[in-house]
Amino acid sequence: MKQVKRLLRMHRIFVAQELKRMMEYKGDFIVGIVGFLLGQFFNMLFIWIIFSQIPDLAGWTLEQVVFIYGFSLVPKGLDHLLFDNLWAIGHFIVRRGDFDKYLTRPINTLFHVMVEKLQIDALGELIMGIALICITLPAVSIEWSFVKVLLIIIAIPFATLIYTGIKTATAAIAFWTKRSGNITYMFYMVNDFAKYPVTIYNNTVRNIITYIIPFAFTAYYPALYFLTGENPWFNVGMTVIISIIVMVIGVVIWNKGIKAYESAGS
Amino acid sequence: MIYVENLRKEFKKTIKEPGIKGSIKSFFKPQKEIVSAVKDISFSVEKGEILGFIGPNGAGKSTVIKMLTGILTPTSGTCTINGKCPTDDRKNYVKEIGVVFGQRTQLWWDLPLRETYGVLKEIYEVPDDKYHKRMAFLNEVLDLDSFITSPVRTLSLGQRMRADIAASLLHSPKVLFLDEPTIGLDVVVKDNIRNAIEYINKQEKTTVILTTHDLSDIELLSKRIVMIDKGSNVFDGTISELKNKYGQIRELHFETDTSDVASVLSYSEHFGFGKDDVSVESEGSSVKVRFNSSIVPVSDMLGYTLGKINITDISVKDADIEEIIRRLYKQGV
Amino acid sequence: MKKKLSIYMPFINAGMQETTTYRANWIFMMLGNVLGCFVSYFIWNAVFISSGDSNMNGFTMPQMVVYIFLMFLTSTIISSGGTYDIGEEIRDGSIAMRMIKPISYNSTFMFQELGNKFMTCCILIVPMVIGVEIVRTIFIGSVQFNILGFLLYIVSCVFAYLINFFFNICFGFIAFIIKYLWGANMMKNCIVGFLSGVTIPLSFLPKTLEQIFLFLPFASLNYTPVMIYMGKYSGASLVYYLGLQVFWVLFFWALSKLLWKVALKHLSVQGG
Numbered sequence: 001m002k003q004v005k006r007l008l009r010m011h012r013i014f015v016a017q018e019l020k021r022m023m024e025y026k027g028d029f030i031v032g033i034v035g036f037l038l039g040q041f042f043n044m045l046f047i048w049i050i051f052s053q054i055p056d057l058a059g060w061t062l063e064q065v066v067f068i069y070g071f072s073l074v075p076k077g078l079d080h081l082l083f084d085n086l087w088a089i090g091h092f093i094v095r096r097g098d099f100d101k102y103l104t105r106p107i108n109t110l111f112h113v114m115v116e117k118l119q120i121d122a123l124g125e126l127i128m129g130i131a132l133i134c135i136t137l138p139a140v141s142i143e144w145s146f147v148k149v150l151l152i153i154i155a156i157p158f159a160t161l162i163y164t165g166i167k168t169a170t171a172a173i174a175f176w177t178k179r180s181g182n183i184t185y186m187f188y189m190v191n192d193f194a195k196y197p198v199t200i201y202n203n204t205v206r207n208i209i210t211y212i213i214p215f216a217f218t219a220y221y222p223a224l225y226f227l228t229g230e231n232p233w234f235n236v237g238m239t240v241i242i243s244i245i246v247m248v249i250g251v252v253i254w255n256k257g258i259k260a261y262e263s264a265g266s
Numbered sequence: 267m268i269y270v271e272n273l274r275k276e277f278k279k280t281i282k283e284p285g286i287k288g289s290i291k292s293f294f295k296p297q298k299e300i301v302s303a304v305k306d307i308s309f310s311v312e313k314g315e316i317l318g319f320i321g322p323n324g325a326g327k328s329t330v331i332k333m334l335t336g337i338l339t340p341t342s343g344t345c346t347i348n349g350k351c352p353t354d355d356r357k358n359y360v361k362e363i364g365v366v367f368g369q370r371t372q373l374w375w376d377l378p379l380r381e382t383y384g385v386l387k388e389i390y391e392v393p394d395d396k397y398h399k400r401m402a403f404l405n406e407v408l409d410l411d412s413f414i415t416s417p418v419r420t421l422s423l424g425q426r427m428r429a430d431i432a433a434s435l436l437h438s439p440k441v442l443f444l445d446e447p448t449i450g451l452d453v454v455v456k457d458n459i460r461n462a463i464e465y466i467n468k469q470e471k472t473t474v475i476l477t478t479h480d481l482s483d484i485e486l487l488s489k490r491i492v493m494i495d496k497g498s499n500v501f502d503g504t505i506s507e508l509k510n511k512y513g514q515i516r517e518l519h520f521e522t523d524t525s526d527v528a529s530v531l532s533y534s535e536h537f538g539f540g541k542d543d544v545s546v547e548s549e550g551s552s553v554k555v556r557f558n559s560s561i562v563p564v565s566d567m568l569g570y571t572l573g574k575i576n577i578t579d580i581s582v583k584d585a586d587i588e589e590i591i592r593r594l595y596k597q598g599v
Numbered sequence: 600m601k602k603k604l605s606i607y608m609p610f611i612n613a614g615m616q617e618t619t620t621y622r623a624n625w626i627f628m629m630l631g632n633v634l635g636c637f638v639s640y641f642i643w644n645a646v647f648i649s650s651g652d653s654n655m656n657g658f659t660m661p662q663m664v665v666y667i668f669l670m671f672l673t674s675t676i677i678s679s680g681g682t683y684d685i686g687e688e689i690r691d692g693s694i695a696m697r698m699i700k701p702i703s704y705n706s707t708f709m710f711q712e713l714g715n716k717f718m719t720c721c722i723l724i725v726p727m728v729i730g731v732e733i734v735r736t737i738f739i740g741s742v743q744f745n746i747l748g749f750l751l752y753i754v755s756c757v758f759a760y761l762i763n764f765f766f767n768i769c770f771g772f773i774a775f776i777i778k779y780l781w782g783a784n785m786m787k788n789c790i791v792g793f794l795s796g797v798t799i800p801l802s803f804l805p806k807t808l809e810q811i812f813l814f815l816p817f818a819s820l821n822y823t824p825v826m827i828y829m830g831k832y833s834g835a836s837l838v839y840y841l842g843l844q845v846f847w848v849l850f851f852w853a854l855s856k857l858l859w860k861v862a863l864k865h866l867s868v869q870g871g
Contacts, residue, residue: 009388010388010389013384013385013388014385017374017377017381017385020377020381021374021376021377024376024377024417025376025778025779027777027778027779028777028778028779028782029779031779031782031783032779032781032782032785034782034786035782035785035786035789036785038785038786038789038790039785039788041789042789042790042792042793042798043798045793045798046798046799049799049803049804050642050646050803053646053650053655053656053803054646054649054650055649056649057645057646057649058645058649097370098370100332100337100367100370101370101372103335103336103337103356103360104335104336104337104360104363104365104372105360105389105390106357106358106360106361106389106390106391107357107389108357121782177623179621179623179624180624180627181624182624182625182627182628183624183627185627185628186627186628186630186631186634187631189631189632189634189638190634192634192635192638193634193637193638193641196638196641196642200642200644200645202641205637258339259339259353261337261338262277262338263328263329263337289612289615289616289618289619289718290619290718292619293618293619293718293722296619296622
């Protein structure tokens with residue numbers, strides 16, 4: 001308990017530092033947020049243009065597709081906002097030997113790396129995601145219940161953890177290969193599959209994104225439960241279980257990786 | 267307090283082949299080889315000692331330091347510091363050490379320097395009252411006040427180094443590791459930093475391990491040195507021992523009005539010196555002769571020289587440590 | 600000329616070495632992009648099934664498959680990273696050093712990229728083209744590969760690369776205004792991605808928009824080479840679009856020269 005308290009305190013301090021840093025570079029952060037908003041805007045435009053030529057997509061209405069898409073941006077944006085520094089591990093921190101710093105400090109290295117940066121750009125995704133959910137909500141006819149709202153609130157942090165776990169595992173590969181940013185990138189491209197209803201894919205792809213690289217649990221399954229109220233044990237329960245499994249795998253690889261870390265220079 | 271035994275570290279390295287063909291070939295089938303950066307290093311350090319750790323580029327100094335600080339896991343061998351093994355219980359171990367890498371900084375780059383100490387205080391769990399006392403002490407020794415409110419990216423190299431050393435000392439570590447702490451600094455700043463290190467060592471009995479290329483750091487700070495080359499120990503002892511063992515080199519300085527000294531004085535032929543045992547440098551009327559006094563005593567050299575040419579002024583000196591080490595590097599011992 | 604080239608040989612070599620050194624990284628990036636193609640494939644597949652039409656805005660499903668993968672190949676061939684390199688130099692001020700170097704910055708940078716590209720092309724073009732041709736052959740029932748079309752595609756890609764190269768250099772100068780290059784670059788990529796047809800074929804857009812986009816330089820980047828490969832442009836339109844590409848090459852080349860001059864003046868006023 002004392003340990004958890006300390007970590008939370010550390011997190012607060014790092015976030016405070018980041019906010020101070022942001023004050024120094026206000027313009028940059030606006031550029032970043034607008035950049036991500038723009039990216040999502042063009043994706044929406046794509047979906048909209050397509051739907052202007054077809055009545056529905058494999059049985060899904062425009063609103064439903066956009067709802068799932070918007071939902072996918074929330075856990076993705078949260079992970080991006082809070083734990084983006086893991087990308088830097090695979091891209092340059094390990095390669096340049098800058099990881100030394102974390103190893104000479106008396107806190108858990110993974111925790112230190114994760115909370116050290118706050119990526120404000122991610123607000124672009126979060127704003128867009130929440131906006132899309134709000135816009136489509138009236139049109140997707142949902143039966144409201146207390147349990148449903150509760151389960152969705154529970155699902156979101158766990159869905160976020162799937163991203164964080166996969167990022168941890170793939171970033172940690174850099175301890176052996178020096179550079180693994182593009183492995184993370186590859187996994188993130190798989191994540192694009194999860195932004196759309198999985199019923200448009202064939203069985204192979206569906207099984208891969210459900211059981212092997214479980215990105216489908218970051219958006220489609222929880223959103224499906226929200227839309228239909230069906231199968232909470234699978235749609236939400238599995239999200240929780242799988243996210244924990246993924247994160248544990250990530251931590252194990254990370255801890256093994258630290259032992260293999262080679263630093264840089266002579 | 268520090269014991270290092272048969273420490274060894276191996277790295278995997280990719281061999282690159284030149285040219286277009288090589289590029290394509292190594293794209294599809296890279297060649298790997300195992301390189302031992304550190305082969306077999308053993309030494310020990312007492313509490314409160316300042317140990318100079320030296321060796322030519324690529325000798326494995328940084329690798330050893332990184333193993334001692336828990337950054338690298340040794341391939342084999344052991345190191346024990348304060349009874350702890352760095353990689354076994356890393357988090358508790360690093361509370362007792364301070365580390366400065368001259369070429370990197372651990373300061374928060376975009377924020378005023380003060381913020382870094384605020385965060386480090388939390389990371390190392392330094393209580394408030396202790397923190398204030400400590401900052402006052404560090405400020406006195408390293409004179410941080412004049413730039414503590416400036417963003418770190420605006421500091422000069424000298425200021426940054428002082429700030430980094432202060433950062434490594436904030437939690438009153440028992441051992442301080444300094445990797446090239448004076449690299450790239452001018453003479454005055456170097457002097458400041460050396461004084462600060464010496465002061466802290468005296469005041470707090472902090473054990474200091476120091477690597478450097480600048481041998482004057484070593485001469486001024488440490489009584490004892492460990493020299494390594496190609497990943498193995500080559501010398502371990504005090505500076506005077508080093509001078510006794512390898513330092514039979516003497517320098518003869520004289521002024522002469524005889525022209526073309528080099529042709530008149532033929533030391534090698536007369537005394538039968540080996541190639542590395544004697545060297546003559548002349549510049550205008552002043553001449554410097556370096557020779558190995560274990561082969562020919564100083565008096566013989568003086569006698570021969572005075573008999574051959576006309577001398578207006580003469581002096582004999584011990585070679586400085588830099589000269590000794592340069593010769594050791596060159597010969598590979 | 601030969602002597603001039605030999606100055607740049609080290610840069611070509613460095614570019615090739617780069618790809619080799621981080622080959623695993625490179626392979627994973629390509630795999631990631633191929634996965635992105637598959638996402639597009641499945642979406643379009645669902646779209647075609649849902650629409651019930653076998654032809655949407657001039658594309659059949661097999662053609663769409665070819666389009667998706669050719670877009671990926673073309674984007675990889677013509678990619679250029681000038682924005683970052685120039686932007687970084689502007690940001691840290693080292694661009695002033697360029698004034699005293701005896702060789703042209705544009706050229707050194709381009710040759711380094713060419714080294715990189717050479718490796719990429721060696722590894723990527725053959726399997727991609729074979730794959731695309733197999734798909735076409737299976738769906739249409741006869742071999743579609745046309746050597747002239749392929750050669751024209753390569754020529755068009757060269758023009759597209761040059762446009763992209765000079766455009767990215769020009770865009771790099773934005774570092775004088777926006778310090779956050781990563782964000783600026785992302786904005787640019789989003790816009791260019793849409794305007795150049797990577798996100799969706801331009802023929803799916805409303806007709807007026809399509810006409811405007813076709814004239815803009817971005818269509819000359821990805822869309823034109825892919826359309827040429829697919830045999831959608833021929834005769835007069837082929838000449839027109841290749842001519843348009845040449846026009847944009849010259850335009851951005853001149854603009855980059857101009858921006859260099861302005862930037863250097865700006866720097867000398869600032870005192871570096």
